[in-house]
Amino acid sequence: MFAGLFTGLGAAEANALGADERNRIAATEPASEWLLGHPVGNGRLAAMMGGGVVRDILSLNHDTLWSGQPDVNPGQAGVDRDHADPRNLYALAAVRRAVFADDPVSADQLSHALQGPFSASYAPMADLHLEMDHREAPQDYRRMLDLDRAVASVTYRSGGTGFGRDLFASHPDGVIVLRLTADRRGMINCRLMLTSKLRATATATAQSGSNQITLLGKAPTQSEPDYRDVPDPIRYSDSPGRGMAFATILSVEADGGTITASEGALHIRGATTAIVRIAAATGFRRFDLAPDTPVAAVRASAERDLAAARRHDYTTLVKRHVSDHQALYRRASLELNGTIGDGDTPRAERLFQLGRYLLIASSRADTMPANLQGVWNAAVRPPWSSNYTTNINLQMNYWLAESCNLADCHLPLIDHIERLAVTGARTARQFYGMPGWCVHHNSDLWAMSNPVGAGVGDPNWANWPMAGPWLVQHVWDHYRFSGDRDFLKTRGFALMRGCAEFCAAWLVRDPRSGHLTTAPSISPENLFLTAAGKSAAISAGCTMDLALIRELFTNCIAAMAVIGDVDGLTVRLAGLLKQLEPYRTGRYGQLQEWATDFAEQDPGHRHISHLYPLYPGDAIDPVRTPALARAARVSIARREAHGGASTGWSRAWATAVWARLGDGAQAGRSLSAFIADSVAANLLDTHPAKPRPVFQIDGNLGITAAIAEILLQSRETEIALLPAVPPQWTNGRVVGLRARGGHEVAIAWSDGHVDATVIAGDTRLSVRLPSGFEPLKVVQRGTIVRFEQDAQSITFETVKGRRYDVALRRTAPGAASSTPRQSDAT
Structure with a gap:
């Protein structure tokens, strides 16, 4: 089983998986609301595509387009901000x-x-409206997000013609790209328009070599949180630096047909393909400087990005984009139970892949970190200000x-x-x-x-x-x-x-x-x-x-x-x-949340903050601090018994807690609850807000971390293999996980055997064995490696950067527990 476990530390094996069903999220109808769309992003720019046939709206975002400006004084008026009030x-x-x-x-x-005052709000930038001239109802509709290629697509047939759309956000070229295709010549007839929910004006021009829409606008100087009922929650200012300028520019080129402009829109008639490139910029300078960049300079910045992207044809753009994305995405992969079908196991695989996809799409070098909705937002007053x-x-x-x-x-x-x-x-x-x-x-x-x-x-x-x-x-x-x-x-x-x-x-x-x-x-x-x-x-x-x-x-x-x-x-x-x-x-045997053993107002509260030292911290551990681990177990069980972990992010945290406790059955049950209660059809995390659920990215990213914790846990000189695998995961393979100490790990398990490959990052490594398993051998380039063994782990010397293959087998029923010993290897 060792052969092919690693992906050259991560890439070749995942490449064998390719863009198969494990890496696809598909639907057979357009999204009925924004939350059900398919997201693409490059960390800076982002789009959500719903896939409407006759009318589609792609919401567009820029990671630095927020309300407000640096605070003047976060405390009380008349006080020097650099001294104590x-x-x-x-x-x-x-x-x-x-x-x-x-x-x-x-x-x-x-x-x-x-x-002090409330935070600024992450703002929606623009909406790209696409209106197709179709006279017949669509057939064979399919909408898909390809996680491996980071491309969202729509295909369908109408009037005997097959139509397609492909959307991606390129990190190398800093633009969003939309391609429209038809399998019969001259059948694309559509209208494109840019609008914004912010104060903005769009103009369209169509002339030789330059068919584009330019949207110029300004963000609010103040956007109150959506949960505050106050007069004038959205306020604008004409003063420089009070709210930032932004520019969104779209260019179109078509194969065949004509492009004309009228009333701020571009009209494409009789084309076979059309390529849309979108660039954007904002007046943001730094977190501590007023965003007073003039709109003309902001526009010029977007135009430079667009001009650079126009030097590449579509084939080059998509090739550069996919290569850049896969260099990150294909570092890791997960397969469970060997087949793809219905049920929680394939969804668990896709959730693991989706979380990694979303982080890549919303957090890249020199961008802002991912916010409550990553980098996607369609509302001027988004939930909790995003x-x-x-x-x-x-x-x-x-x-x-x-x-x-x-x-x-x-x-x-x-x-x-x-x-x-x-x-x-x-x-x-x-x-x-x-x-x-x-x-x-x-x-x-x-x-x-x-x-x-x-x-x-x-x-x-x-x-x-x-x-x-x-x-x-x-x-x-x-x-x-x-x-x-x-x-x-x-x-x-x-x-x-x-x-x-x-x-x-x-x-x-x-x-x-x-x-x-x-x-x-x-x-x-x-x-x-x-x-x-x-x-x-x-x-x-x-x-x-x-x-x-x-x-x-x-x-x-x-x-x-x-x-x-x-x-x-x-x-x-x-x-x-x-x-x-x-x-x-406390009184129930629980790890107390407060120093005093207070009664909780809500015993099933969504936060489990007192379990921080178990996860994501590591001060509490079932092996090193068993009494505190037992108390933490009582706390999480009691929380859940009273309805806790009822939101996506809370359920993700609970899943990771059960994994840290080494309880695969409970971790699997918790993961299934996340799948049943906290994801939409497109697997995006839903938070139970009123009047309807909203998207929060934390649940998606958190559940991916929890799945990784189920498969591998680590300290600097210790890794734990499969510490909390659910019993329904009878066989599987994970590639490209990282461990503290700089180790990279791949694990395959089936039929009572576990094979792990470790690229070592430290000079001595302890491997905690899955419950019920014993070591067979450790091999380094064909040479048996000597190890020490105790009841729960094996320890051996390593050299940084070298590969070590560890083979385990299930302990025979009734076999005596392991006693400390050394391997016979030399």
Whole structure:
């Protein structure tokens, strides 16, 4: 089974799979709403194609087209933004007094004084309207998203002619391309038009060598969140830098026929093929600079991109696009049970592939990170502003990046964390009078870091200041997977240190327990009940706060072991770690969510923040900390028993938690629940909002990470093979997963055998065996490798970059458990 497991580290074997059904999402009718369309993107530009026959609307987006501008002052009027606001310091002291007086209701009320404005909103750029002149009903309709080629297509027949559309967003050429085809000459007759939901004007011109539509517009200076009922929620300004200019330009060339322009539209008559290229630009300059680029300069930028793309014919454009996409997409692949059919297993395969596709499409070098909807949005006031929600959603978007071999796509998040460290330092000073940097529960294009709520927000989301340590976990994990010491030394550690400085200052001694703790402290979006039966959000020492700080300080110490101690910080952080409030087990045997064993207002709450140290953290582990793992198991089981994990992202998180607990049956059940309850027909994640479900990308990206966690788990010198495979996955193969320590892994399993191939990234490797399996041999280029064995794992020496083949077999029924031994190999 070793032969062909690897794809040259990833590519050739996936190439054998090609664009087969495992990599296709198909439909036999047009999308009835935007959410059901097929998305394409290059990180910068994006489009959603619904595939209407006579009329189709392709919604277009640009990753830097947002409302607003850099904040003038995120705090109160008349205060120097670079110094502590005395009113904020007074409010913080008052909140803390209420917390330690066991008066959380008052603490909630007082916390409103520590709130700032809401974030900007991700904006829709334009809609491309395509109207086809068909006189007969379509037949043989098929709409498909080819994940392997990153091309969305529509085919059908009308009036005896076969028609086709192909849509892709090219990263090498920076444009969106749409091709219209007919299998009979001269049968394409259509109308193209660009409109925008923002303030914009379109003009169309048709002349020799230049048939194009130019849409020029401006984004709002303010777009209130969709959940706020306020007067004038969308506001525009004519002042430079108050709202950004944007330009969308479309060019058309046709094989045969004529192209004319009228009333802002292009009309194509009698063509056999037509190629549409779309370029776009915005007035965004930097997160800390006003977006005051004149519209003429914005237009010129889009025209340059369009002119460059027009130098390539369609064949070249699509070839360059597919090659670029497959260089990332084909690094990994998954096959389950050998066949494609109905049921959850093939959907699980496609979900694994779709998550990787979506991250590639929405997060590339030098783009913004993927937001709540990735890079797709059709509404001026999208759900939750389609912003960066940093109390779970943004981080979940990137859980798959390292493990699924897309570290390149992780970098936009790390770039944004560097921007947040700048604005977050100002927020830490102004709101709390503290060093370092902090981020609260929302951010946006402008790297907003302040607490939101505008004085009226519920503190259970508005006043949470702990996004920083969660975000820098991604910085540390990027190092753990890559081993890139230069990255750690020149970029990563500065972010970790600044965040640790804030967290160290944020800690306060709880006079009731004597431990260092956090106050005010919030378990994101959840509420507890006081002894008097009143609901409240703020207390001291929520489990997630302590888990994040404990992890951050531990990781900083580990980082300094690599790059050298900095200003005695190792000793200082080690001292603080010893004084932190410990994890606690509650009345049900559960891992407590709060330091006090409060009753929950909603025992089935969607957030499972207190399980962070189990996943995505790794402080809790069934092998190393079995008692805490048992308590975490009680917590997730109790959450689900009360209706928890009811949203897509929450179910994805629960699936990963069950995987970390090593429970394949529960992980499989949770994955099936995600498939049954949280995806649309096109497998995009749906969030149960009112009046109808909405798309959120976090569930798609999170479930891919969870599937990877089912198949492979890792620490720097240890990997766990198939730690939580559902029993219905009787055989399968996964290629191209990455492990901490820089290892790359492929695994095949069937008929009681497991074969794994590891390209080593470290000098010694421990392999944790699947339950019920024992080792047969380890081979390196035909030579048997000596290994040590204990009850759960084998350990052997490795050389970085070399390939090691590990063969396992199921333990015979009734066989004695393994005892520590060494292999007989020499």
